[in-house]
Amino acid sequence: MNIAEPPLQKAGAGAKVPTPLKLHPSFLGALRAAWLFAWKTEFTLRRVPVLLAGLLVLPVLVYITTPSPWAWRTRHLFLGFPQWQLERFYRQLDGEYLRIQPAQRSKLLGILKDEYARTEEELRQGESRQASKNQQNARIRACFERIRRRAQSVLNEAQFRQFSRFNARWLEEAQRRADTPRWRRSGPFYHWLIDFYFFVLLPLNCVRVSGAIIRDELQSDTLGFLITRPLSRAKLLIVKYVSQTGWLELLALAEALLLFASGALRQIPALWGLLPLFLGVQFLAVPAWSALGALLGLATQRYMAVAIVYGLIVEMGIGRIPTNINTLSLMRHLKTLLAHNAALQDIYAWPSVGAPAAVGALVFAALLFLFLAATLFTLREYHHTAEMQK
Amino acid sequence: MNAIIEARELSRWYGMVMGLNNVSFEIGAGLTGLVGPNGAGKSTLIQIITGQLQPSSGQLTVFNARPWNNPSVLRRIGYCPEGESVPKDLRPLDWLKGLALLSGVARQEAEERCVAMLDKVGLARMHWSKRMRQFSKGMRQRVKLAQGLLHEPELLVLDEPMNGLDPMGRQEVSHILQGLAEAGVSIVISSHILAELEALCQNILILNWGRILASGSQRDIRADLRDWSEELSVQCDAPERLARRLFDAGVLLGFDIDPASGALRIRVKDSRSFYADWTGLLLESQVTVYAIRSQSRSLKNIFDKVTT
Numbered sequence: 001m002n003i004a005e006p007p008l009q010k011a012g013a014g015a016k017v018p019t020p021l022k023l024h025p026s027f028l029g030a031l032r033a034a035w036l037f038a039w040k041t042e043f044t045l046r047r048v049p050v051l052l053a054g055l056l057v058l059p060v061l062v063y064i065t066t067p068s069p070w071a072w073r074t075r076h077l078f079l080g081f082p083q084w085q086l087e088r089f090y091r092q093l094d095g096e097y098l099r100i101q102p103a104q105r106s107k108l109l110g111i112l113k114d115e116y117a118r119t120e121e122e123l124r125q126g127e128s129r130q131a132s133k134n135q136q137n138a139r140i141r142a143c144f145e146r147i148r149r150r151a152q153s154v155l156n157e158a159q160f161r162q163f164s165r166f167n168a169r170w171l172e173e174a175q176r177r178a179d180t181p182r183w184r185r186s187g188p189f190y191h192w193l194i195d196f197y198f199f200v201l202l203p204l205n206c207v208r209v210s211g212a213i214i215r216d217e218l219q220s221d222t223l224g225f226l227i228t229r230p231l232s233r234a235k236l237l238i239v240k241y242v243s244q245t246g247w248l249e250l251l252a253l254a255e256a257l258l259l260f261a262s263g264a265l266r267q268i269p270a271l272w273g274l275l276p277l278f279l280g281v282q283f284l285a286v287p288a289w290s291a292l293g294a295l296l297g298l299a300t301q302r303y304m305a306v307a308i309v310y311g312l313i314v315e316m317g318i319g320r321i322p323t324n325i326n327t328l329s330l331m332r333h334l335k336t337l338l339a340h341n342a343a344l345q346d347i348y349a350w351p352s353v354g355a356p357a358a359v360g361a362l363v364f365a366a367l368l369f370l371f372l373a374a375t376l377f378t379l380r381e382y383h384h385t386a387e388m389q390k
Numbered sequence: 391m392n393a394i395i396e397a398r399e400l401s402r403w404y405g406m407v408m409g410l411n412n413v414s415f416e417i418g419a420g421l422t423g424l425v426g427p428n429g430a431g432k433s434t435l436i437q438i439i440t441g442q443l444q445p446s447s448g449q450l451t452v453f454n455a456r457p458w459n460n461p462s463v464l465r466r467i468g469y470c471p472e473g474e475s476v477p478k479d480l481r482p483l484d485w486l487k488g489l490a491l492l493s494g495v496a497r498q499e500a501e502e503r504c505v506a507m508l509d510k511v512g513l514a515r516m517h518w519s520k521r522m523r524q525f526s527k528g529m530r531q532r533v534k535l536a537q538g539l540l541h542e543p544e545l546l547v548l549d550e551p552m553n554g555l556d557p558m559g560r561q562e563v564s565h566i567l568q569g570l571a572e573a574g575v576s577i578v579i580s581s582h583i584l585a586e587l588e589a590l591c592q593n594i595l596i597l598n599w600g601r602i603l604a605s606g607s608q609r610d611i612r613a614d615l616r617d618w619s620e621e622l623s624v625q626c627d628a629p630e631r632l633a634r635r636l637f638d639a640g641v642l643l644g645f646d647i648d649p650a651s652g653a654l655r656i657r658v659k660d661s662r663s664f665y666a667d668w669t670g671l672l673l674e675s676q677v678t679v680y681a682i683r684s685q686s687r688s689l690k691n692i693f694d695k696v697t698t
Contacts, residue, residue, distance in 0.1 A: 023465050023541055025494030033491035040488075041479045044521070221475035225537060228440045229492040230465030236492075378459055381443055 025230050027239065034243035042247065055255055058201070059262040062192045066266040069124070072185040078123050079143065079174045082112035089166045098158050107154045111147055119143035123178065136178050144171040186268040190347055193259055193278075194338070199331055202282070203315075206248055206289035207307040211297030213240045214382065221384040234374035237294070241370060245290045252286050253279065270343040281337045284362045288330055291369035298376045330365055333358035393418055394545055394576050395439055399448035402434050402600075409434035411600035412448065417578060421571045423591035424580035425693055430597040432580040433472055436549045439578065440469045452545065465494065468543030472550045472580075474530045478523035482508060482533045485522070486540060493541040507536040512562050527554025535563065539570075546570065548579040552586055564590055584693060596693060620661035625681040629654035635675035641667060 042051065067075070086109060093100050100108075122139050148167050152160055214237065217223040226236060256279060263271045296303035296310075319329025326332045337359070338344050339352035393416035402409040410431045424432045437443040438450050441457035441464055449456065457463045477485055486504035495503055508518065511532040522530065531554050538546055548567075552560050560583070567577055567590060581587050587594065588608070595605040604611045626632055633645045633654055641664045643657040658664040672679060 023494030024496065025461065025465070025492070029491045029494060029497065032497065033488040036484060036488045036491070037477070037480070040481075040484045041477065044479050047479075220477070221471070221473055222477055224437075224440070224442055224469065224471045225489060226492065227442060228464055228467065228469040229489065230461040230494055230541070231492055232461055233459050383437075383443065 023230060027235060030231055030235060030239040031242055034239040035246065038243045038247050051251075055251070055258060058192065058197060058255065059258040062189060062259055063262045063265060065192070066189040066263070066268070067185055069185070069267050076185070077116070078120060078140070078178050079116045080170060080177075082109060082116055085166070085170055086112065089163065092166070093159060093162055096158075096162070098162065100155075100159060104154055104159075108151060111150045111154070115143050115147050115150075133178070137175055140174045140178055141171065144168075144174070186263075186266075186343075187347070189263050189266065189268050190344070193263070194344065194348070197255070197259060198278075198282070198285070198334070198338075202252060202285060203289045203311070204304075204307070205251075206286055207293035207296060208304060209248055210241065210244055210290035210293030211303040211307070213237075213244050213294060213297065214377065215297045215301065215303070218382050218384055223382060223384065227382075233378045237298075237374050237377045238370065241290065241294050241373075245287050248290060249283065249286050252282055256282055274341045274343060277338065277341050281334055284337070284359060285330075285334055288362045288366040288369070291366040291373065292330075295369045295373040295376070298373050298380070298382075327361065330362065333361045395450065395452050395578070396454075397448065397450040400438070400445050400450050401447045402431075402438060402443065403446050408600045410438075410445075413597075413600075413602045414448075415595060415602055415605050417576075417593070417595070419574070419576045420593060421567065421577045421579065421591045423587035423594040424578060424597065425584060425587060425594055426580075426597035429599075431600040432597055433549055434600075435597070436469075436547055436578070436580060440464075440467055440547055465541065466544045468538035468541065468546040470534045470538040470546070470548045470551050472553070474527050474534075474554060476522045476525070476530050476533060479521055481519060481521055482513065482525075482536075483518055485533070486537055489537050490540045495541060503540060504536075507539050508533070510539065510566065511536045512559075512566075528556060528559050531555055531563075532559070535566070544575060546575055546577045548577065550581055551579060552581055552583050560586060620658045620664065620684065622656050622658065623648075623681075623683045624654045624656065624679060625651070626654065627678045627680075628675075632672075632675050632677045632679075635671060635677075639667065639671055641671070 041047075086105070090100060090105070119139060119142075123136055144167050148164060151163050151167070155163055214223065217226060227233060229236070231239075260271060260275055260278075292310075293303065293307070296306050300306055315329050315331045319326050319332045335348070335350040336352060337355055339348070339350035340355065344350070345352065395415075395417040397416075398414050399412050400410055400414065401412050413431075413435075424435065426432050434443065438445055439452055439457060441460060444458050451457075452463050453466055455463045457467070480488075483501070483504055486507065487500050490500040490503055491497065508515075513529060513532045513536070517525065517529060522533065525533070531551060535548070535551060538548065546567075551563060555563060564586060567579070571577055579587065579591065593605070593607050594611070596603045596611075624632065629647050629652060633642075633647070633656070636642050636656060637645070641658055641660075643659050645654060645656040647654055
């Protein structure tokens with residue numbers, strides 16, 4: 001065909017060009033649009049029940065797996081079970097031919113039951129009031145001292161010598177139990193709340209949702225509608241990130257409140273003291289994890305797999321090295337902030353020094369990840385066909 | 391003519407695959423059709439025009455500026471992509487409102503404008519409260535077209551906008567596009583439905599294998615085709631006599647008579663001299679002619695000519 005590739009042929013002429021409409025693309029308007037897309041998409045009849053069910057799963061699990069005070073009391077006593085303890089004592093006396101009479105047994109059992117019941121009640125009240133360990137130990141010591149004095153009138157001298165030895169051993173065991181008990185019942189609750197929710201579920205969810213802010217549009221072939229708007233790509237990414245992070249903050253707030261409510265129903269001690277700090281730290285954690293998700297989502301289609309590898313290497317690996325290099329870990333900074341709660345400090349013993357630096361590191365990380373993501377989105381092409389061929 | 395779109399030695403490849411191969415062209419105001427088979431490079435070209443892709447080499451400017459990540463150019467372009475992808479969980483009005491806000495339409499005006507655009511593209515109001523997952527192909531095409539018009543662009547780029555529309559819908563969309571063109575909006579439209587483009591576009595750009603085979607008005611392209619042979623179908627009372635007379639006059643390349651309709655189909659050597667002699671030849675043959683129809687003036691014919 002001779003006419004192939006004509007040099008600069010001109011097509012059409014003469015139509016008048018209209019005056020352009022005055023548009024005022026603004027960050028706020030774009031943010032409003034992105035927010036409209038985010039919540040209008042989430043609040044559908046199909047999605048709301050799934051969303052609510054998703055929010056309730058973990059609090060229900062927490063409720064089920066955290067023992068109630070009553071259940072704990074029947075299974076775990078600070079001072080032990082008097083009958084079992086006395087049986088061991090009786091066997092010891094039998095071995096030394098210091099046979100004890102049934103009347104003595106009955107009186108001794110009465111003393112132990114009476115004193116144990118009284119002291120257990122005092123200790124439990126102390127637990128709910130966050131009594132110090134010293135006070136608890138003083139109560140336990142007083143209890144066994146009373147038992148010793150009362151037993152003296154029931155036993156003969158030889159028997160009493162043996163009893164004193166046993167009494168000292170029971171005291172030691174009770175004090176050891178009392179040293180850790182404050183979180184023993186609430187242990188499952190804190191493991192769910194901190195180890196699972198805060199350090200696994202929340203980061204993964206933030207990365208999953210934020211990684212999809214562009215990737216989902218690309219896969220559903222709707223990105224073209226957005227990137228052909230009179231808005232720079234960086235600005236588009238930032239408004240989408242901000243609206244998605246706002247949505248995640250709301251969900252995380254709801255989930256945290258449900259978890260705390262679940263803990264409150266199980267009467268977890270010292271819970272409400274933790275709530276403001278927890279919400280504050282969560283408020284910082286969500287944007288940081290989301291920015292990481294946005295960056296990974298723009299860098300690769302398999303951003304969840306990369307996020308898990310990142311978590312294993314940086315957060316679980318580098319973050320645990322006891323040198324300054326662990327400042328690369330976001331979790332390390334979050335732990336520094338959470339360590340300002342006494343209950344968590346009791347359980348995890350994280351270092352609490354450098355809270356302002358930790359806050360600064362989290363904010364800096366969020367801004368850095370977001371800057372890198374915006375740069376990537378500005379420079380790189382995102383093409384539906386190429387995406388679907390991968 | 392002020393070119394709205396101007397490409398110089400523009401190439402675009404995807405790895406080893408060539409999307410566009412060193413093309414240069416200008417597109418001015420008015421309605422311009424992009425014609426080409428699948429894989430010709432139409433969508434690649436449209437995506438470069440709308441700033442979704444970057445050229446691998448060469449350059450393309452729209453309103454004298456590169457469109458990639460350029461809000462000042464993008465605010466003057468409306469785009470309606472190929473396919474039927476729309477956010478399925480949104481209602482059309484919500485989606486358009488969001489896009490209008492993204493485009494910089496004031497919040498107070500946004501809803502009013504969205505309503506006007508949905509009315510303009512003829513999406514029945516009874517469907518406005520439905521989520522778009524319930525929409526048919528044709529309804530989605532209308533909403534997509536509406537979003538392209540939201541910010542009153544000076545250049546509207548449409549990739550296969552007639553797909554999924556019924557004949558009535560196509561006609562309505564054609565009317566809308568003609569109205570926009572009359573109002574001064576320049577339109578670049580790609581379509582497989584050549585008959586629609588033929589009626590709609592003054593200018594066409596024919597692509598194949600990433601190269602531009604022809605561009606300009608349909609008449610210019612026909613004039614450029616040196617071995618163009620006109621094909622006519624003539625309904626008359628004595629087709630054999632007319633055929634003999636024309637053959638004797640030496641103006642025909644060939645002819646045959648359709649046994650079903652009895653129409654004489656002729657292929658002429660040189661259409662310009664043929665039309666100059668046609669009246670005289672007809673009078674000499676003394677044949678009564680009922681109808682004459684050109685078989686080769688269609689865009690499909692032009693397309694077939696330049697791509698074979």
